[in-house]
Amino acid sequence: MSLNNILILTAEFPPQPGGIGNHAFHLARELQKNNQKVTVVCDARSRKGKKEVAFDATVIFKVVRISRKNLKLITYFKRVQTAFKYVRNNNTIIASGKFSLWLAAFLSLFYKKKYIAVIHGSELQLYGGFYRKVTNASLKRFHKVIAVSKYTKSLVSHLNLKEVQVIPNGFSLEKIVFPKQKQTPAPVLITVGNVSQRKGQHNVINALPTLLQEYPDIKYHIVGIPTDKEKLQKLALNLNVEKAVIFHGSVSEAKKIELLQKADVFVMLSERTKKGDVEGFGIAILEANSLGIPAIGTKGCGIEDAIKDEYSGKLIGNNNQIECKYALKEILNNYEVYSEGAKMWSHNFTWDKVIQSYLVILNDD
Numbered sequence: 297m298s299l300n301n302i303l304i305l306t307a308e309f310p311p312q313p314g315g316i317g318n319h320a321f322h323l324a325r326e327l328q329k330n331n332q333k334v335t336v337v338c339d340a341r342s343r344k345g346k347k348e349v350a351f352d353a354t355v356i357f358k359v360v361r362i363s364r365k366n367l368k369l370i371t372y373f374k375r376v377q378t379a380f381k382y383v384r385n386n387n388t389i390i391a392s393g394k395f396s397l398w399l400a401a402f403l404s405l406f407y408k409k410k411y412i413a414v415i416h417g418s419e420l421q422l423y424g425g426f427y428r429k430v431t432n433a434s435l436k437r438f439h440k441v442i443a444v445s446k447y448t449k450s451l452v453s454h455l456n457l458k459e460v461q462v463i464p465n466g467f468s469l470e471k472i473v474f475p476k477q478k479q480t481p482a483p484v485l486i487t488v489g490n491v492s493q494r495k496g497q498h499n500v501i502n503a504l505p506t507l508l509q510e511y512p513d514i515k516y517h518i519v520g521i522p523t524d525k526e527k528l529q530k531l532a533l534n535l536n537v538e539k540a541v542i543f544h545g546s547v548s549e550a551k552k553i554e555l556l557q558k559a560d561v562f563v564m565l566s567e568r569t570k571k572g573d574v575e576g577f578g579i580a581i582l583e584a585n586s587l588g589i590p591a592i593g594t595k596g597c598g599i600e601d602a603i604k605d606e607y608s609g610k611l612i613g614n615n616n617q618i619e620c621k622y623a624l625k626e627i628l629n630n631y632e633v634y635s636e637g638a639k640m641w642s643h644n645f646t647w648d649k650v651i652q653s654y655l656v657i658l659n660d661d
Contacts, residue, residue, distance in 0.1 A: 300658050301333045303386035305379060305400055307393020307419075309338035309359070311351040313490070313521060313546065315579065316393045316416055319444070319465055321355075323390070323414075326466075326651035328357040332658070335386065337378055339364055339371075375399060383407050388658060391438075394419040394431065401434035412657065413438040417576025417598055418494075420451040421568070440657055444577045445598035451574075461657070464601060465577045466650035467642070469553065469586060482513035483628060486559035486589075488552060488580040489520045491528065491543075494573045496594065498528055499565035499614050504537040506617040507624065516563075519544045519555055556584055561627055562591040565614040566599060578602035581609075582645045585638035590631075592623045608641035609634065 304324055308317030320336065328334045340348045340361040352359040362378055365371045376399060383389060383403050391400035392414040404411050413435055420431060432455055435441055441460045443449035449462050489495040497518050507514050518528070522545050532538040544555065556562075562584035566575035577598040581591045591609035593599035605611045610623035627634045643649075 299331060299333060300388050301386040302327060302335070302388045302390060302658070303379075303382050304334060304336045305389065305391045305393075305396040306336060306338045307396050309336065311347050312341045315465075315576070318579065319414070319416070320392050322466060322468055322647050323392075323651075323654065324357050325355065326647050327654065327658075330651060330655055332655075334358065335360065335382055337362070337375075337382060339375075376402070379403060380406075383409065388412065390414060392416070394427075397434045398430055401437035404437045410658075411438045411440075413441045415441060415443050415448055415452065415576075417444075417448045417451065417574040418572065420448070421572030421574055442654075442657070445601035447596075447598040447600060448576045461653075462601075463650060463653045464645055465579045465582075466645050466647035467579050467582045467586070468647045469583060482515065483507075483511050483561065483624065484515050484517065484559045485561050485563050485624075486517040486519065486555060486584070487563055488556070488584070489564065491518060491520050491522050491524050493524065493569045494566055494575060495520070496565035496567050496614055498524075498531055499567065500563050500620075501528060501531050501535065501537060501541060502615065503565075503617040503620040504532075504540055505535055506621050508537065508540065510621055510625065514540055515542060516540055517542050517544060517555055517559060519547055519552060521546050553587070556587055556589060559584070559589055560631070561624060562589050562609075563620075564591065564593045564599060565612075565620070566594045566597055567614045568597070575599055579645075582642045585609075585642035588635040588639050590627050590634035590638045592620065592627070602645075604637070604641050607634075607637040609638065 306320035308314035310317055310321050324334045324336050334357040337360045340363045348361050362374045379399050388410045389400050390412045391397050397413055400411055441457055442463050444465045446462055449460055487497050491497055532541045568574045575597040581602045585608050591603050593603045594614040595611045603609045603611055612619035612623050
């Protein structure tokens with residue numbers, strides 16, 4: 297395996313939350329572990345940057361942070377300036393996230409390197425025709441485009457790009473845990489993700505009146521940044537299901553695993569927002585699956601790649617309460633079968649396996 301000097305340009309990065317950042321972090325770590333030399337260029341989002349400094353001290357690759365300025369134009373300029381500084385010493389550029397795609401395409405006008413785009417979904421459905429045109433034009437500058445799901449790949453089918461390959465998102469639980477078995481008679485549902493329209497927690501709450509008819513003691517746990525918490529609280533009150541809904545906010549990794557192990561079914565009824573925000577994959581589903589927790593998810597988005605229908609869970613319409621009830625009943629009535637299927641399915645998406653596909657592309661001349 298040849299050594300590559302890799303520059304990753306990413307729109308998000310830990311310790312701040314976000315699926316793009318989570319993907320970029322694990323990609324950088326796994327590449328470095330496989331004897332590739334990785335440098336990550338990303339933003340520092342906290343005010344003083346102390347969280348980022350502490351986090352960056354724990355990683356095995358180089359991280360270059362760009363502090364955000366009140367004047368956005370200055371921040372964009374610093375991103376471009378920093379990218380030009382580091383592109384010279386790297387032979388491969390990987391871009392992930394809207395502005396990173398634009399920036400890498402711009403760099404390609406000046407430096408002959410190997411340019412790889414990673415597309416997740418939302419950056420391809422931007423609100424406003426101008427931004428979409430810029431993104432589409434940028435993608436044509438890359439030697440290779442990697443889509444995290446077949447659904448994401450379908451979003452660029454009209455561009456007739458030469459090299460588009462699907463490599464699913466991967467997951468890695470930081471703690472060793474043991475899968476649970478269903479013991480409580482009342483179903484416990486859970487969603488992990490930013491409390492937002494795209495993640496679809498409101499669709500689950502809308503289904504609760506129907507589910508409560510079948511399961512009077514059902515509970516729904518909502519874990520994640522409470523962006524739309526107040527809206528959902530009002531919705532739950534209006535539907536008279538507030539006693540069945542528990543908000544946890546953003547939690548630690550250990551607490552997240554603890555809550556997952558107390559749940560029976562992971563539910564993510566995502567939907568596309570008016571601004572074009574879509575679910576490109578659904579990595580939280582695989583994390584739950586690895587603990588033996590089956591999932592119910594939405595058709596018509598990247599979740600179709602994260603759930604094997606009638607094996608690791610069920611795929612339904614995102615706003616179909618009757619389908620939701622029957623999907624839940626099907627899983628609960630055959631829980632051991634679905635739980636084992638979920639565990640087996642998740643094994644296909646561990647980062648030690650996913651990274652091998654990236655290494656093939658990196659070493660393919």
